[in-house]
Amino acid sequence: MAEAHALGALDAEESAAFAAHLAAGCPGCEKALAEARWLVSQLAYLAPETAPSPAIKERLMRNVGAESHVVPIASPRKSAIPFWLWAGVAALLMLTLYSTWNTHRLSAEVERMQQQATAEVQKREKLEQELAASRQEAQMRAILTNPESTKIMLMPSKKDMPSLEAKWHSQLGLVVTGYEVPKLSGNRVLQLWLIPKDSKAKPMPSITFWPERDGKLAKLVANPEEAMPEVKALAITEEPAGGSEQPTSTPLWVGAVS
């Protein structure tokens, strides 16, 4: 049976039965089949050896030579769209997404920096204002406390108005101070005038100002020193906002410079 099976001569039913017998486990038949296979293979020698066409060897050697340096691997299923195109599309998509994200990020960053810059400018302006106010206050204090400063009393033209006081230092400047100064109406301001000793000369306009809400008044005239030696008196009038070239009203306060 083993020889006939190795020869392939068994009919289908016999072959299936023998295969089932082997599958059930029969070492004797397995050994007999192995020997029968070798025996049957020897029948090949019955065919006369024949030289194949040299072209077969040439083709084989070409194929083998081509494969000798290539390890066959399972090639992936090819896509209708080449890989490089997929890679390009993916790269473009990634670039677009990154650009969009980066634009939003940069816009937010620019906006944040602009806000930060604005805050810094405002902070600086505030500091400059505070510094200027501090310097002005220090300069006013220096004028008011300096023994070389000249005191000038500005007397009111009306009895119900308080008198004001001015102090002038030839190098530091002029300070006008007062308390309970009446509020001004509308867009009117107070304006300081320097009255020249020359009776023919016109009053010299100086700063405009207005009292605080609580009636306090403290104003600095930083550089009146060049004109002050020629001034015989100070006067304060009420003028339209922005001041006037010449007084348009009767002085509310007047004080002689001694």
Added chain:
Amino acid sequence: MFLAALTSGDYGTVPPDVALVHRLLQRDVRAFEELYDRHSRAVYGLVLRILQQAGSAEEVVQDVFLQLWRNAGRYDETRGPFVSWLFTLARNRALDTLRLKSERQRRREDQTEEFPPVAVAPEYEKDLDEKRCAARVRALMASLAPQQKRAIELAYFEGLSHTEIAAALREPLGTVKSWIRNGLLRLKEGMQATT
């Protein structure tokens, strides 16, 4: 020296065919060429004997040796001689071709085809044992009764079953089975006796 020993094919007591198969696993083209030179005539003779058509036989031979090159690792030297494995591979391929392409029909249509010259292969280097084995098989088969020999050849070279052989020879099925069984037994005993 070590490299030279590796590349020279010195595998000690390993049979020459097995040593060449080992080199095939290392993608050695020269080893493939040597195996082809050693066995292509026997393989082609076998396939041509089965297919009886040179073009188909050459295709099968090419396919067999390409399979050898690509799947040499499938040969298990512990389960038998290499040449038996190679002959079995070639026979199975040829019989598959014979069945799938209806070569019998083609043979009838191509009776005018000029067959390539069939001749005993000239001597070339191969194992003496193999040569002796071939001569012994031929001698033993020649000693069988013509009908007995014919029945075995129909099974081996044409892949016919007992029933098909009985029909082809117009002999009882039991007789055919007996011829084949006894013929193979005699062949086996004869080979053992001459070993």
